Amino acid sequence: MSMKVFALIVLVLVPFGDALSRDDFPPHFLFGASTSAYQVEGAANEDGRKPSIWDTFAHAGNANKYPGNADTGCDQYHKYKEDVQLMTKMGLDAYRFSISWPRLIPGGKGPINPKGLQYYNNLINELISQGIQPHVTLVHFDLPQALEDEYEGWVSRRIVKDFTTYADVCFREFGDRVKYWTTVNEGNVFADGGYNSGFLPPQRCSPSSTRSLLFNCSRGNSSTEPYLATHHMLLAHASATNLYRKKYQDRQHGFIGFNLLTFGYFPLTNTSEDISAAKRAQDFYIGWFLNPFIFGEYPDTMKKNVGSRLPIFSKSESNMVKGSIDFLGINYYSSFYVKDNPDSLQIKDRDYTVDMGVKLQSIFGNGTSPHEFAVLPWALHGLLVSLRNTYGNIPIYIHENGQQTDWNSSLEDWSRVKCLHDYIESLPDILRNGINVRGYFVWSFLDVFELLGGYESSFGLHYIDMSDPTLRRQPKLSAVWYSNFLNGKTIDPMITMEVQKNPSVVLSTTFSNNPILQMVQRKSTSSS
Ligand SMILES: *[C@@H]1O[C@H](CO)[C@@H](O)[C@H](O)[C@H]1NC(C)=O
Numbered sequence: 001m002s003m004k005v006f007a008l009i010v011l012v013l014v015p016f017g018d019a020l021s022r023d024d025f026p027p028h029f030l031f032g033a034s035t036s037a038y039q040v041e042g043a044a045n046e047d048g049r050k051p052s053i054w055d056t057f058a059h060a061g062n063a064n065k066y067p068g069n070a071d072t073g074c075d076q077y078h079k080y081k082e083d084v085q086l087m088t089k090m091g092l093d094a095y096r097f098s099i100s101w102p103r104l105i106p107g108g109k110g111p112i113n114p115k116g117l118q119y120y121n122n123l124i125n126e127l128i129s130q131g132i133q134p135h136v137t138l139v140h141f142d143l144p145q146a147l148e149d150e151y152e153g154w155v156s157r158r159i160v161k162d163f164t165t166y167a168d169v170c171f172r173e174f175g176d177r178v179k180y181w182t183t184v185n186e187g188n189v190f191a192d193g194g195y196n197s198g199f200l201p202p203q204r205c206s207p208s209s210t211r212s213l214l215f216n217c218s219r220g221n222s223s224t225e226p227y228l229a230t231h232h233m234l235l236a237h238a239s240a241t242n243l244y245r246k247k248y249q250d251r252q253h254g255f256i257g258f259n260l261l262t263f264g265y266f267p268l269t270n271t272s273e274d275i276s277a278a279k280r281a282q283d284f285y286i287g288w289f290l291n292p293f294i295f296g297e298y299p300d301t302m303k304k305n306v307g308s309r310l311p312i313f314s315k316s317e318s319n320m321v322k323g324s325i326d327f328l329g330i331n332y333y334s335s336f337y338v339k340d341n342p343d344s345l346q347i348k349d350r351d352y353t354v355d356m357g358v359k360l361q362s363i364f365g366n367g368t369s370p371h372e373f374a375v376l377p378w379a380l381h382g383l384l385v386s387l388r389n390t391y392g393n394i395p396i397y398i399h400e401n402g403q404q405t406d407w408n409s410s411l412e413d414w415s416r417v418k419c420l421h422d423y424i425e426s427l428p429d430i431l432r433n434g435i436n437v438r439g440y441f442v443w444s445f446l447d448v449f450e451l452l453g454g455y456e457s458s459f460g461l462h463y464i465d466m467s468d469p470t471l472r473r474q475p476k477l478s479a480v481w482y483s484n485f486l487n488g489k490t491i492d493p494m495i496t497m498e499v500q501k502n503p504s505v506v507l508s509t510t511f512s513n514n515p516i517l518q519m520v521q522r523k524s525t526s527s528s
């Protein structure tokens with residue numbers, strides 16, 4: 001930055017203090033908060049709901065990683081009115097939640113559960129009556145257990161038809177009011193955690209040195225199943241979009257997207273090997289889905305490394321998948337430096353992790369809790385530029401962003417305020433750069449039973465003391481801060497000063513070759 005520009009910024013900033021304001025955003029830019037069905041609803045055994053693979057996984061001990069389950073969760077099933085009231089008070093434009101497939105269609109296919117239908121109609125009506133846009137996800141890891149039992153869920157092509165029928169019910173019943181649909185949440189994490197590494201439901205993986213120290217699976221095949229599961233997610237998504245466009249688009253005017261967990265991937269050094277390794281890591285995590293959605297086929301790097309284990313789209317499938325997203329939902333928390341790892345491709349027992357041929361170095365935070373992520377707005381910016389350069393300027397919703405702390409840490413969650421402040425503050429520049437970001441959702445609206453931490457870690461804007469039978473919601477400082485920002489109130493300069501302290505970041509020295517596993521490993525070390 002030139003001295004002149006620097007002087008100008010100082011001049012602008014000093015008299016007005018914190019410049020962050022809602023007015024820096026286009027009028028249609030959405031701000032919201034997110035949750036998912038299994039994590040917030042509770043009422044797991046009520047009114048005809050049947051288990052999902054996540055219920056089964058939690059009841060079997062969450063891969064021995066953390067205790068607990070979400071049978072009661074935050075009990076949003078009974079407290080949705082109170083929660084919508086909180087959202088209204090906060091000034092949220094939108095609420096991102098998911099529909100529990102086994103609550104709406106308990107057998108996965110077949111009859112609709114009228115009580116489930118009623119619940120989602122009630123929730124959606126309550127949101128609409130308060131002017132809050134519903135952004136709805138259809139599958140947030142919680143496939144009906146019945147379909148897992150019948151044909152092994154996403155591993156089988158039969159899922160495509162059953163998913164399409166489920167989506168049809170949702171479009172038909174709720175599409176007059178819901179305009180933003182996401183078919184699958186974090187498809188890439190689901191494929192890796194559920195079918196390659198085995199740390200997520202349905203916990204399928206093969207015994208192999210790269211994983212068995214952490215997780216043991218009794219069934220599955222990490223060499224083939226992650227690729228099959230993804231292939232079927234892509235076909236199921238495309239089939240649902242196709243149906244929507246033919247049957248509902250004219251009347252309902254909605255949009256269909258897909259959600260991925262994203263990381264920034266930066267070469268560790270400037271050698272051409274590390275530069276291609278960074279691109280390859282991005283291909284394996286993001287291109288795995290986005291190349292088919294944008295170009296109709298898997299990335300060349302994946303075809304090369306995975307070979308005949310990578311399924312092939314027929315011409316008509318490729319045409320159906322290509323162009324089947326109206327928007328991309330990204331979840332963003334952290335980033336990695338990438339180092340080439342050609343030795344990995346010499347391993348005989350190949351799996352998705354090994355196929356990537358990289359080592360990743362996490363960029364971790366240095367906060368008060370060992371759980372905290374480094375707050376790196378430049379890395380989010382870099383990721384978005386890279387996506388635009390590779391895939392064109394598709395509309396993007398940041399579906400999740402936020403900070404992880406310990407569950408019972410203080411209501412004065414400065415580190416979360418800092419995180420939200422710094423990422424939101426970075427968005428106007430990203431928009432000025434012409435990147436098509438349309439909205440930002442905080443994960444999570446409430447403290448929820450976390451996928452990688454159960455009730456030990458939390459991301460919520462509101463604290464819930466799980467030992468209090470009323471499950472009273474208590475706003476944390478971050479909820480107050482976000483609400484002030486959304487309501488156009490002046491942000492307390494003390495908060496700005498506080499969040500500017502302690503900006504340091506340490507690089508961890510451990511290498512791994514799977515970013516999501518690294519998050520899990522880190523979680524297990526910090527909680528033991
Ligand atoms: C996984 O499937 C491949 C291809 O069918 C097979 O060669 C391999 O032995 C299987 N691995 C395991 C662990 O079952």
Ligand SMILES: *[C@@H]1O[C@H](CO)[C@@H](O)[C@H](O)[C@H]1NC(C)=O
Nearest residue numbers: 063064212213214215216217
């Ligand atoms: C998985 O099984 C292996 C071999 O039986 C054992 O050494 C390892 O400790 C197990 N890992 C876990 C996480 O239980």
Ligand SMILES: *[C@@H]1O[C@H](CO)[C@@H](O)[C@H](O)[C@H]1NC(C)=O
Nearest residue numbers: 266267268269270271274337
């Ligand atoms: C790589 O090159 C860029 C541009 O020349 C430079 O800014 C960056 O610091 C270099 N990175 C490393 C790790 O050497």
Ligand SMILES: *[C@@H]1O[C@H](CO)[C@@H](O)[C@H](O)[C@H]1NC(C)=O
Nearest residue numbers: 365366367502503504505506
């Ligand atoms: C960051 O963490 C390192 C390693 O734990 C520690 O030595 C250092 O003092 C920390 N820095 C700050 C600013 O907290």
Ligand SMILES: *[C@@H]1O[C@H](CO)[C@@H](O)[C@H](O)[C@H]1NC(C)=O
Nearest residue numbers: 407408455456457465466467
């Ligand atoms: C949080 O505090 C409650 C109430 O003191 C306690 O029951 C619970 O075990 C604590 N949770 C964690 C993860 O420490």
